[in-house]
Amino acid sequence: MKLRAPYLIYFGDVADAAHAKTGLGLIQWRREQCAGQMRAPGCRVDGGIREMCIDDAAEAGVKSLLIGVAPSGGSISAAWIADLAAAARAGLDIVSGMHARLSSFPEIAAAARQSGVRLIDVRTPPKNIPVGTGEKRSGKRLLTVGSDCAVGKKYTALSIEKEMRARGWAADFRATGQTGIMIAGSGIAIDSVVADFLSGAAEMLSPSAPANHWDVIEGQGSLFHPSFAGVSLGLLHGSQPDALVLCHDPTREFLLGMESPQRFSLVPPRENIELCLALARRVNKNARFVGVSLNTSSLSESERAKLYDQYAEETGLPVADPIRDGVGPFIDRLETEQGE
Amino acid sequence: MKLRAPYLIYFGDVADAAHAKTGLGLIQWRREQCAGQMRAPGCRVDGGIREMCIDDAAEAGVKSLLIGVAPSGGSISAAWIADLAAAARAGLDIVSGMHARLSSFPEIAAAARQSGVRLIDVRTPPKNIPVGTGEKRSGKRLLTVGSDCAVGKKYTALSIEKEMRARGWAADFRATGQTGIMIAGSGIAIDSVVADFLSGAAEMLSPSAPANHWDVIEGQGSLFHPSFAGVSLGLLHGSQPDALVLCHDPTREFLLGMESPQRFSLVPPRENIELCLALARRVNKNARFVGVSLNTSSLSESERAKLYDQYAEETGLPVADPIRDGVGPFIDRLETEQGE
Structure with missing residues (x-):
């Protein structure tokens, strides 16, 4: 499609x-x-x-x-x-x-x-999705993951595609939700796939590519979301990400729309990163995070600076708000790694 | 149905x-x-x-x-x-x-x-499955999980239902695959559910029940299986298990049917248990393992004894082969905990 x-x-x-x-x-x-x-x-x-x-x-x-x-x-x-x-x-x-x-x-x-x-x-997935194989594909993949729904996973991925292209890298945004699919002009609504074929759909979405090509994959849900974690894990496994970016809303205390009768706290970035890597390394031993993407629109300058310091210290990663700062710091990190 | x-x-x-x-x-x-x-x-x-x-x-x-x-x-x-x-x-x-x-x-x-x-x-799931809520339900739940497909998750769950009933406990086997559904006379083929509704299906499968009632839920796949981990996590979250039993084949080195072109080692019980609990505790703070269920049909008596000791030491849990030993040791463990 x-x-x-x-x-x-x-x-x-x-x-x-x-x-x-x-x-x-x-x-x-x-x-x-x-x-x-x-x-x-x-x-x-x-x-x-x-x-x-x-x-x-x-x-x-x-x-x-x-x-x-x-x-x-x-x-x-x-x-x-x-x-x-x-x-x-x-x-x-x-x-x-x-x-x-x-x-x-x-x-x-x-x-x-x-x-x-x-x-x-665009919500209707293709009919010919195979069961995932875990087989290693050529090319590089970056996946945005989140501490909740609606924390900027699509926006961050689109910003990363744009920044990579601006630096002359070969990069394609890979869409997993309906708005993303319309923007990309193609993709798979991963949450509409029959569960048996979840990781197979993610494998199909980012096929083998030239060694230096980056697929920038739009994440869905969160491993810590009691409604959607299965989708997030199938997408994580099928994506075999080399690089991950964590998207987080520092002002949100509980999962969105799950406040009653039972609330679920947002998991702090470091705990999220550790669990995510434990799972991702099953399919890609080199998986690592390259940034924390924050939504800081409601914060003052001084609050923002304090948060950046806090998260940078907690995770050892570049921290940026893609709307205010762009995602240059994440791509710098990738460049530094590749230079090493 | x-x-x-x-x-x-x-x-x-x-x-x-x-x-x-x-x-x-x-x-x-x-x-x-x-x-x-x-x-x-x-x-x-x-x-x-x-x-x-x-x-x-x-x-x-x-x-x-x-x-x-x-x-x-x-x-x-x-x-x-x-x-x-x-x-x-x-x-x-x-x-x-x-x-x-x-x-x-x-x-x-x-x-x-x-x-x-x-x-x-029986592979066709019901049409009215809701999105999972993570809401706590009354009654108790035990889920069998595995290091691979075909390691005895259904057999172990059925054995546990039988043993609990023999001890006069209120217990129901909850089926998640086609054979299990035929045996139970009802259930949901969890791998056939649309991904968005995975944990919702698991929630529907084991509804609120009297405080002392046990649902014994048939696990599917493995959190470490690159084809099916999403299914396993959706089922884990929706099941909100109080107790878990790990099913493992100690003679199997690699995931079944995934030997080529890329092989995936079976994860050792302790690593499996730790990751599983990290995920399960998102929905049930009291989740814990109560046993390791082994398939030892191909082993000699002395090999078996050695393995039991090894896994008991590694995990601190009762170890049994349900076909040879029954699952009494797992239920003893539950009884001891409840007595405390």
């Missing part, structure tokens, strides 16, 4: 940026592939790119409409159906990260059949 | 005991629910119970035909179709642990529709 650019980003009638993360992320990370945006009456989000109706898009050579909105519940709003069907009729592939399947809407399915376009549900 | 006893065990034309493990296991562990066996010409396996044709079974009040054979590839042999359809027409539920769906065979599907019986594929 490979998405066809250029894209029309569909925002529908979304009311706020929090629910338009997918579309805004696409524009942020793949601006050059986004030909325009389409907004319905009532839409309060603006991606800052050219406004297009479906006819404009077809005329401009747009190949796919990407649904850039993720309402709570993951459903496709009835208000979008006519637009999506019109886009399909106009020859655009329709790409969705929702739980509901595009083909389950008769009007959209009929339009796609008629014009021969693809309806792509 | 709950199977209806009594059962007719179907051996078809199976050539050897290794491929008839499911049926033989059913007769071994649930003899009282097995009314008879049915064997086709060429069958070379004998479960030692009453021989029945389908008419006999219907007359004797048999409620379900269980396919007791597992050919390599997990497919349903064309030679069985007529028998299975006849059994369905005679009013028996048909129960299969194969990969192929029973309903995908038109003759069987038509027979089942006609007589209103159920076609049960």
Whole structure:
């Protein structure tokens, strides 16, 4: 599955940026592939790119409409159906990260059949995933891991891809969640894979590559998350990472959305790193961490400086907030190691 | 999903005991629910119970035909179709642990529709599995874990259920694989669950129970298995085990079926136990091991004695081979702890 650019980003009638993360992320990370945006009456989000109706898009050579909105519940709003069907009729592939399947809407399915376009549900994994083998693949791999969900694993991985490319390295972001897949244009929604094939899916996602090539793999969940740790471990084993970056929110005390009736504290970076390496070394003896990625947006300068010192001392690793500092320190670390 | 006893065990034309493990296991562990066996010409396996044709079974009040054979590839042999359809027409539920769906065979599907019986594929997980919550449940849980696949996790769990019941404890075996599910009459094929719902499935499998009740949960795979560790961790987290038993084959050097091109050594018991506890304590602070279960069938008496001493010293735990010694030592350990 490979998405066809250029894209029309569909925002529908979304009311706020929090629910338009997918579309805004696409524009942020793949601006050059986004030909325009389409907004319905009532839409309060603006991606800052050219406004297009479906006819404009077809005329401009747009190949796919990407649904850039993720309402709570993951459903496709009835208000979008006519637009999506019109886009399909106009020859655009329709790409969705929702739980509901595009083909389950008769009007959209009929339009796609008629014009021969693809309806792509990026959450649906490929059918031919093998059982993992643990077999060593060529090329290098970096995996972002976390102390919780929503601690910047995707953002950090995308930042690392960008920094590596800026330094002239061969690097590809490998997506494991629906927004990441839309940004990358391909990938596997790892949490939708049947459990038996978890590590096999991760192996498929980052195949053998030239010796100096880096796959930068988007992590999922956390080894310490009682809902999703199995996904995290299957992804860790299948990724066989040479390098890892830990993503952490220093202001978060408990796992997100798990506060009641039972709370789970976020595990401190050092404990997280040690357990993660104990597991990763089963498939790659050289696995090591090269950085701690923090979200410090809510902290003052002095609080931030103190935290950086604390984590650097605790872990012996470079510490950075990718939004404020970039991820240069992590890549410097990799360069230093390679120079040794 | 709950199977209806009594059962007719179907051996078809199976050539050897290794491929008839499911049926033989059913007769071994649930003899009282097995009314008879049915064997086709060429069958070379004998479960030692009453021989029945389908008419006999219907007359004797048999409620379900269980396919007791597992050919390599997990497919349903064309030679069985007529028998299975006849059994369905005679009013028996048909129960299969194969990969192929029973309903995908038109003759069987038509027979089942006609007589209103159920076609049960035990590998198919229920549709309503929630995401795991990590919420503490009442009752006690024991999980068998392993250093590899096929090291006695199911056998050990079934032996523990039997021993606990013999001592008057309230205990239920909880099945996570197809043979276990047939033996238990219910359960969830955990490796067939969509990854996002792994720990949720394990939580569903062993619901809240009276304080002194033990769920004895069949483990799957190994945390050190590059193909299946994600499944093992999801099951570990969702099970929230109070007690664990490590299953190990002391004569096996490498993971089964993973010898080429890359081999993976079996991890020594102590290392396995430590990592397992580090992960289990995220969901149950009181998790601890109560025994090491060995397969020693190929060893001499003196080799066995030496090994028991070695593992007992290494782990500080009771060591037993459930086939030779039973699992009394593990339950003694639980009793001693409870007495303290």
